[in-house]
Amino acid sequence: MKQNGTSLNTLHRNGKGSDQNVTETNGVDIALIEQIGDEHVGSSYDTPLRENAFEMSDTEKMEKIEYHFREIMETMGLDLTDDSLSGTPHRVAKMYVKEIFSGLDPKNLPNVKLFDNKYKYNEMLVEKDISFYSNCEHHFVPIIGKAHVAYISSGKVIGLSKINRIVQYYAKRPQVQERLNVQVAEKLKEILQTEDVAVLIDAKHLCVSMRGVEDISSSTVTAHYSGKFKEDQTRNEFLKYID
Numbered sequence: 397m398k399q400n401g402t403s404l405n406t407l408h409r410n411g412k413g414s415d416q417n418v419t420e421t422n423g424v425d426i427a428l429i430e431q432i433g434d435e436h437v438g439s440s441y442d443t444p445l446r447e448n449a450f451e452m453s454d455t456e457k458m459e460k461i462e463y464h465f466r467e468i469m470e471t472m473g474l475d476l477t478d479d480s481l482s483g484t485p486h487r488v489a490k491m492y493v494k495e496i497f498s499g500l501d502p503k504n505l506p507n508v509k510l511f512d513n514k515y516k517y518n519e520m521l522v523e524k525d526i527s528f529y530s531n532c533e534h535h536f537v538p539i540i541g542k543a544h545v546a547y548i549s550s551g552k553v554i555g556l557s558k559i560n561r562i563v564q565y566y567a568k569r570p571q572v573q574e575r576l577n578v579q580v581a582e583k584l585k586e587i588l589q590t591e592d593v594a595v596l597i598d599a600k601h602l603c604v605s606m607r608g609v610e611d612i613s614s615s616t617v618t619a620h621y622s623g624k625f626k627e628d629q630t631r632n633e634f635l636k637y638i639d
């Protein structure tokens with residue numbers, strides 16, 4: 397895959413395990429969805445958002461999600477008058493909007509302050525083992541992983557915790573791992589005003605372990621290298637640090 401002259405390398409396994417008996421179409425091409433199965437095809441590097449994505453307030457979104465989640469639970473036969481279940485639609489709606497999918501809304505993009513690179517440190521800076529939780533956009537179950545990020549300063553540096561926050565911002569969306577990888581890399585390039593950025597993500601997809609092929613040991617590795625990180629020497633140095 398290519399974007400802006402940078403490359404994205406992906407290493408992952410294919411899953412099988414789609415239900416074969418679904419026939420209802422409901423306005424969508426179920427046959428196509430079944431054919432794609434668990435291949436986790438991503439369509440673009442921008443999160444597909446509706447044009448009116450932010451017309452509703454967070455409160456309005458939560459009310460709507462709460463209503464629909466109640467419908468889902470009742471459809472499954474759950475008794476929402478039970479004390480343990482009655483608050484669930486509200487909790488899920490709040491969690492979606494305010495927590496695990498809060499990265500859909502640009503107003504939640506971390507505010508990043510740049511500093512001058514006073515020490516003239518012009519070697520590679522590596523921030524490794526940045527843990528994150530995301531959710532697979534094909535199944536809405538968690539992706540749990542670590543991101544390793546490196547850059548070579550063009551004269552500006554950012555606070556280290558901001559790299560974590562940028563990873564987490566993009567993770568808090570329905571995602572595919574390749575897209576998460578590119579979104580983090582592109583944002584860092586933009587902020588740091590350099591092409592010399594590497595982002596490697598190693599993650600477990602619960603849609604592969606808790607369902608489908610039910611493989612609990614595999615993980616998916618994606619990497620995005622640009623600028624000097626396309627050169628073997630620089631890339632190998634980065635890989636050595638995160639090993």
Ligand SMILES: [Zn+2]
Nearest residue numbers: 532534535603
């Ligand atoms: Zn999935």
